[in-house]
Structure formats: C-alpha cells, structure tokens
Amino acid sequence: MRISIKSKIILGFAVLAGLSFVMGSYGLLQMGRVNAFTTMISEQDLALMHLLAELNESRTQMSSLRHKTLSELLLWKAGATEKTHPLSQEQWRRTKEHVSSLLKNLESACSEFQSSAVNQERKAQFEKILQQSRQAEEPLNETAGQVEIYFSLMNRGDLKPMLAREESLLRAREAFNAKMGTIEGMIRENLGLGKAAASSVYRQSRLYILLVLAAILLLAAALSLLIQRSITVPLISFMQFVEGVGQGDLTRQIAALTDGDELGRMGQNLNGMVAGLKEVAVQARAATENLNSSAAEILASTTQQAASTGEQAASVQETTSTMEEVRQSGLQISERAKQLIAATEAASSASKSGLDMVQKTTSNMDAIREQAESVAENIVVLSEKTQAVGDIIATVNEIAERSHLLSLNAAIEASGAGEEGRRFSVVAGEIKNLADQAKEATLKVRSILGEIQKGINAAVMLTEEAVKRVETGRQQTEAADKSIRQMASTSQESISAFQQIAAASNQQQIGFEQVTKAMQNIRQATEQNAAGTRQLEKSAVNINALAQQLTKVVERYRV
Amino acid sequence: MKPKRGIDWEAVRKRLKESSGGLEGGQVLEPRRIEEAYRRRAAELGRANAPAASARAAEILTFTLGPERYGLELSAVGEVIPFAGCAPLPGAPPEILGVVNRRGEILLVADLARRLGLPHQSSAAEGIVIIMRQAEGRAGFRVDRVEAIRRSAPEELVKPDRAGGGKGPVRGLTPDGVILLEARELLRASCLKEVSKP
Numbered sequence: 001m002r003i004s005i006k007s008k009i010i011l012g013f014a015v016l017a018g019l020s021f022v023m024g025s026y027g028l029l030q031m032g033r034v035n036a037f038t039t040m041i042s043e044q045d046l047a048l049m050h051l052l053a054e055l056n057e058s059r060t061q062m063s064s065l066r067h068k069t070l071s072e073l074l075l076w077k078a079g080a081t082e083k084t085h086p087l088s089q090e091q092w093r094r095t096k097e098h099v100s101s102l103l104k105n106l107e108s109a110c111s112e113f114q115s116s117a118v119n120q121e122r123k124a125q126f127e128k129i130l131q132q133s134r135q136a137e138e139p140l141n142e143t144a145g146q147v148e149i150y151f152s153l154m155n156r157g158d159l160k161p162m163l164a165r166e167e168s169l170l171r172a173r174e175a176f177n178a179k180m181g182t183i184e185g186m187i188r189e190n191l192g193l194g195k196a197a198a199s200s201v202y203r204q205s206r207l208y209i210l211l212v213l214a215a216i217l218l219l220a221a222a223l224s225l226l227i228q229r230s231i232t233v234p235l236i237s238f239m240q241f242v243e244g245v246g247q248g249d250l251t252r253q254i255a256a257l258t259d260g261d262e263l264g265r266m267g268q269n270l271n272g273m274v275a276g277l278k279e280v281a282v283q284a285r286a287a288t289e290n291l292n293s294s295a296a297e298i299l300a301s302t303t304q305q306a307a308s309t310g311e312q313a314a315s316v317q318e319t320t321s322t323m324e325e326v327r328q329s330g331l332q333i334s335e336r337a338k339q340l341i342a343a344t345e346a347a348s349s350a351s352k353s354g355l356d357m358v359q360k361t362t363s364n365m366d367a368i369r370e371q372a373e374s375v376a377e378n379i380v381v382l383s384e385k386t387q388a389v390g391d392i393i394a395t396v397n398e399i400a401e402r403s404h405l406l407s408l409n410a411a412i413e414a415s416g417a418g419e420e421g422r423r424f425s426v427v428a429g430e431i432k433n434l435a436d437q438a439k440e441a442t443l444k445v446r447s448i449l450g451e452i453q454k455g456i457n458a459a460v461m462l463t464e465e466a467v468k469r470v471e472t473g474r475q476q477t478e479a480a481d482k483s484i485r486q487m488a489s490t491s492q493e494s495i496s497a498f499q500q501i502a503a504a505s506n507q508q509q510i511g512f513e514q515v516t517k518a519m520q521n522i523r524q525a526t527e528q529n530a531a532g533t534r535q536l537e538k539s540a541v542n543i544n545a546l547a548q549q550l551t552k553v554v555e556r557y558r559v
Numbered sequence: 560m561k562p563k564r565g566i567d568w569e570a571v572r573k574r575l576k577e578s579s580g581g582l583e584g585g586q587v588l589e590p591r592r593i594e595e596a597y598r599r600r601a602a603e604l605g606r607a608n609a610p611a612a613s614a615r616a617a618e619i620l621t622f623t624l625g626p627e628r629y630g631l632e633l634s635a636v637g638e639v640i641p642f643a644g645c646a647p648l649p650g651a652p653p654e655i656l657g658v659v660n661r662r663g664e665i666l667l668v669a670d671l672a673r674r675l676g677l678p679h680q681s682s683a684a685e686g687i688v689i690i691m692r693q694a695e696g697r698a699g700f701r702v703d704r705v706e707a708i709r710r711s712a713p714e715e716l717v718k719p720d721r722a723g724g725g726k727g728p729v730r731g732l733t734p735d736g737v738i739l740l741e742a743r744e745l746l747r748a749s750c751l752k753e754v755s756k757p
Contacts, residue, residue: 404705405641405687408707411618412636
C-alpha cells in the first residue's frame with residue numbers, strides 16, 4: 001500500500017468520519033423513516049380515530065338525535081311541544097349523511113391508507129376496516145332505513161309501531177354499532193398494530209442502526225487495527241531494531257513492511273542509517289585496526305628509532321672515543337714518523353757502510369773462491385797423484401800376483417824335485433809369504449787409496465760446493481749489494497715518505513680535531529634526537545592505548 | 560759457509576806432519592821389522608824340517624772356479640801362469656779356448672768350466688791357466704784364481720757316488736769344501752786326446 005501514514009490516518013479518520021456520517025445518516029434516515037412511519041401511523045390512526053370519534057360522535061349524535069326526536073315526539077306527544085321538530089330528523093339525516101360520508105371518508109382513508117400502509121398487517125387491517133366500513137354501510141343504511149321508518153312512523157306519530165320498530169332499529173343500530181364497534185375495535189387494533197408497527201419499525205431501525213453501528217464499529221476497528229498495524233507493527237519492529245542498534249547490533253536490517261509511506265520511508269531511512277552506521281562502524285573498525293596497526297608500527301618504529309638512536313648515540317660515543325684513539329695514534333704515528341726518519345737516516349748511513357762491507361765481502365768472496373779453486377786444483381793434482389799411486393799399486397799387485405804364481409810354480413817344482421826341492425820349497429814359501437804380504441799390502445794400500453780417493457772426491461765435492469757456495473755467497477753479496485742500494489734508495493724514498501707522513505699526520509690531526517668537534521655536535525644532536533624519540537615513543541604509547549580503547553569502543557558494534 | 564766447528568789448523572798441521580813423517584820413514588826398513596822377518600823364516604824352516612805329519616797327505620793346489628773351490632794334485636800340476644788371452648783355434652770344440660805359447664811351446668788351453676760342464680761363464684781375458692805336467696799332457700785349464708798349496712789327507716776325502724755316473728773327473732770332497740779333481744780324467748776329454756800323449 002503506497003499510502004502515507006498521514007493519508008492512512010486521514011483516510012482512516014475520513015473513513016471513520018464517513019462511516020459515522022453514514023451511520024448518522026443512516027440513523028437519521030432510520031429516524032426519519034421511523035418518524036415518518038410513526039407519523040404516518042399516528043396520522044393514519046389519528047385520522048381514523050378522528051374519523052372514528054367523529055363517527056362515534058355522529059353515532060352518538062344520531063342516537064341522541066334519535067332520542068331527541070323521540071323525546072321530542074314524546075314531548076309532543078306529551079304535549080310539551082307542539083310539533084316534532086323536523087330539524088332533528090334532518091339533523092339526524094344530516095348526521096347520518098355525515099356518518100355515511102364519514103364512513104366514505106373512512107373507506108377512502110382506509111383505501112388511501114391501505115396503499116400507504118406501513119406493513120401488511122396494517123394494510124390488511126385497513127382492508128378489514130375498509131370492508132367493515134363498507135359493510136357498515138349496510139347496517140347504517142339499514143339503520144337509516146329503520147330510522148327512516150321510525151321517523152316516518154314518528155312523523156305519523158305511530159308510536160307503537162315506532163316502539164315496535166325500536167327493536168329492529170335497535171337491532172339495526174346494534175348491528176351498526178357492532179360494526180362500528182368492530183370498526184372501532186379494528187381501528188384500535190390498528191392503533192395497536194400501528195404501535196406495534198411503529199415499535200417494530202423502531203426496533204428494526206434500532207436493529208439496523210445497531211447492525212450498521214456494529215458493522216461500522218467493526219470496520220472502524222478493522223480499519224484502526226489495520227492502520228494501527230500498519231503503524232504499530234513497523235513501529236515495534238523499528239523499536240526493536242533501534243533497540244538492537246542501540247545495543248550495538250548493526251547486522252540486522254528492517255524488512256520493508258510498508259514502503260512508500262512515512263514508516264516505509266522511515267524504515268528505509270533507518271536501514272540507510274543503520275547501513276550508514278554499519279559502514280561507519282566497519283570503516284571505523286577498519287580505520288581502528290589500521291590505526292591500531294599503524295600505532296603499533298609507529299610504536300615499534302619509534303622504539304626501534306629510540307633503540308637505534310641509543311645505538312647511534314652509543315656509536316657516536318664509540319666513534320668519538322675511536323676518533324680520540326685515532327688522533328692519539330695519529331700523534332703516535334707522527335712521532336713514529338719522526339723516529340722513523342731519524343732511524344731511516346741512520347739506516348741510510350748504515351747502508352753506506354754496509355755497501356762498503358759488501359764490497360769487501362765481495363772481494364773476500366772472490367779471494368775465497370780463488371783459493372777454493374786453487375785448493376780444488378791441488379786436490380785434483382792430488383787425485384792424479386793418487387791415480388799414479390794406484391797405477392804403482394797395480395804394478396805392485398801384479399808383482400805380488402806374479403810372485404804368488406812364482407811361488408806356486410816354485411812349490412810345484414820343489415815338490416817334483418824331491419829333497420833338494422824341499423829347501424827350495426822354503427824359499428818358495430818365503431816368496432809366497434812375500435807375495436801374500438805384498439798382496440795384503442797392496443790390498444790395504446788399495447783400500448787406503450780408495451779411501452784417499454773417496455776423501456779426494458769428497459774434498460773435491462766439498463770444494464766444489466764451497467766454490468758454489470762462494471759463488472752463491474757472491475751472488476748473495478751482490479744481491480745484498482743491490483738490496484742495500486735499493487734499501488738506501490728506498491730509505492731515501494722512505495725518508496721523504498715519512499716526512500710526507502709526518503706532514504699528512506699533522507694535517508690529519510687538524511682534521512681529527514674537526515671531526516671530534518663534529519662528533520660532539522652529532523652527539524648533541526643524537527641526544528636531542530633521543531629525547532625527541534623518547535617523547536615520540538611516549539606519544540606512540542599513548543596513541544596505541546587510545547587505539548586500543550577505540551578498538552574496544554568500536555567492538556561494541558557488531559557488524 | 561764455514562762449518563760450525565772451527566778447524567784446529569794446528570792439529571791438522573801436526574797430523575799432516577806425522578803422516579808425512581811416516582811416509583818418509585816407511586821407506587827405510589826398521590830393524591824391528593827385519594828382526595820379525597828373520598824370526599818368521601826361522602820358524603818356517605823349522606817347520607819344514609819336521610817330518611810330514613802324514614806322509615801320505617798329498618799336496619793340493621786349490622783354485623776357484625766360479626763359486627766353488629776346486630783342487631788338483633800338485634804332482635799333476637806343471638805350472639801356473641796368468642791367462643792373458645790365447646790364440647783361438649778354429650774348428651775347435653767350445654771347451655778349447657785356444658793355444659798359448661809358453662817358452663816356445665804351444666799349449667792347448669781349455670776352459671775348465673766348460674770341461675766340467677759347469678754353467679760358469681767367465682771373462683775370457685782373465686784368470687789363471689793351470690798347465691799340466693808334461694807327463695800328463697800339454698794342456699792347460701783356465702780357472703779363475705789360484706789360491707794356495709795345501710795338504711789333504713786322502714782318507715778325509717768324501718768320495719762321490721758313482722752309481723749315477725757322476726762327474727768322472729771329481730775325485731772327492733775335502734772337509735773344507737774343496738772339490739778334488741782327477742787330472743787324468745780331466746785330460747781324458749775327446750778334444751784333448753790329441754795332446755794327452757805322454
């Protein structure tokens with residue numbers, strides 16, 4: 001239903017008003033109807049009653065007139081009056097005509113009322129009355145006839161027949177009266193009917209009104225229920241929803257119960273609001289998480305920074321002290337450079353003397369080598385002589401061999417020569433001994449010669465080695481000479497280098513002092529940095545705490 | 560360069576002097592040594608006068624051939640001369656090394672090693688030639704070295720077993736390992752038949 005609440009309410013009220021109007025109208029209508037009804041009934045009844053009354057009156061008048069006539073007659077008869085008044089008869093006739101006209105009026109009224117009768121009973125009653133009144137004419141006419149007879153009798157003065165007629169008159173009158181009575185009864189019945197009809201109409205109307213009222217009430221109730229539902233139910237759901245939102249539950253959304261009207265719009269708005277809140281909460285949560293992590297990061301980084309600043313300060317301190325050490329060592333270097341210069345100059349002069357020494361050594365080496373070579377030559381000569389001795393020994397050996405053989409041969413001859421040979425065999429034996437000794441001696445000499453040769457070889461080798469060593473020594477001496485010269489030149493270079501070093505060291509000192517000053521500045525700056533970082537750290541801790549709090553706050557809202 | 564321990568040149572000179580003095584002095588025979596020689600000779604002579612311990616002990620000339628020591632009866636030996644090469648004899652069996660001229664006499668030189676059938680191969684220009692006595696034949700055998708003349712009792716010989724037809728020339732084995740050879744057997748080679756004429 002795309003009707004706004006306002007419209008709904010207005011509509012409802014309008015409907016209610018309409019219904020009330022309808023109700024009122026209906027009531028009024030019914031009242032009018034009842035009114036008309038009762039009015040009609042009463043009118044009718046009144047008319048009838050009026051007619052009836054008139055009829056009765058007329059009847060009475062008729063009767064009285066009759067009686068009057070009678071009495072007039074009687075009076076005349078009695079002689080009270082001279083003549084019967086004919087007026088009364090005329091009057092009676094007029095009255096009968098009146099009654100007749102009244103009856104006719106009654107009939108016409110009845111027929112008229114019959115057509116406009118309020119209900120069937122009345123209609124029937126009217127019919128009955130009509131019939132009766134129609135029927136009453138006859139008795140009336142009968143009565144009138146009788147009365148006419150009566151009158152005629154009267155006029156003739158026939159009293160007795162008149163009196164005899166009285167009975168039939170009375171009978172006729174009774175019939176008429178009965179009829180009139182019936183009519184009256186019917187009319188009174190009609191009255192009752194009319195009342196009943198009226199009251200029934202009234203009851204009907206009341207019923208209708210009550211029904212309509214009930215219907216209207218139901219409708220109104222339904223309508224109000226509807227409206228209320230269309231208002232309260234959303235409102236309740238809104239209330240619950242808002243309560244939930246108040247407690248932090250942002251996960252729900254209002255279902256569109258009624259859209260288009262104010263509550264629907266309110267629901268949409270609430271949804272929108274909750275969505276917005278949710279978004280806000282989500283964003284806040286995300287932002288808080290970010291903040292948290294950022295705060296943590298900041299804290300970590302500030303802590304790191306503090307640590308690194310501390311490290312920096314420590315390292316600055318270290319650097320300062322190192323710089324101091326370096327400066328000290330620079331001073332030492334400078335000192336050492338000076339010392340080195342002195343030492344190098346000493347080394348330079350020493351190298352000069354070294355050169356001289358080397359020269360001497362070289363010449364000594366040469367001399368040694370010459371001597372070694374001459375020794376070698378001597379040894380070689382010795383070797384040759386040994387060789388000669390060896391040859392001689394070989395000769396001696398050969399002699400020994402020969403002697404040996406000779407002795408053997410001598411022995412052989414001696415053994416063949418018998419007795420003389422025996423003495424000869426002694427000589428042979430002697431020769432053999434000599435040969436053996438010679439051989440032994442040659443062997444010994446050979447071994448000794450061998451040893452001598454070995455010794456000579458060894459000596460030659462040693463001498464060769466010595467010469468080589470001398471050569472090596474000479475080379476080394478030359479190398480030493482070269483190196484000493486190099487050393488001398490290097491020491492010259494070194495001297496100049498050391499002087500440069502000393503100069504550079506001085507400059508370095510200046511530089512170090514500047515560096516030390518700069519380090520001081522850095523240290524101050526670092527300390528300030530450290531202080532700042534500590535501040536930063538504190539702030540970061542605070543931020544972290546705040547972020548934690550914020551997280552707690554944000555966690556209130558469940559998304 | 561110099562040895563660690565310095566040379567005591569004084570001591571060296573002294574030693575040199577001593578040794579050169581020794582050399583000088585060695586050329587003159589000292590009376591002590593002459594005395595010694597005479598004593599020895601006298602002892603020898605005395606020994607020579609004593610009767611032979613065993614008359615039947617033969618005198619053997621011991622020589623070496625390769626690793627073994629051999630011996631020949633001195634009675635069969637004529638002369639011992641050094642081997643200084645010989646003139647080869649064409650068409651001769653391999654045991655014959657050649658001929659040699661000894662005091663105008665042509666002698667056949669055989670290689671004892673080959674004659675004995677030994678695998679010993681020695682240098683052809685070395686050794687001693689044992690020339691047999693003329694009674695035996697005019698041949699000589701080349702051996703490596705001649706040692707000495709010794710006495711050997713025949714009963715001490717260890718005779719070889721002839722069952723397997725062993726070396727014919729071997730007479731026996733002395734207690735100290737000298738293989739005694741039989742000269743006649745040696746000369747009984749077919750190649751020496753020519754010269755084994757008495």
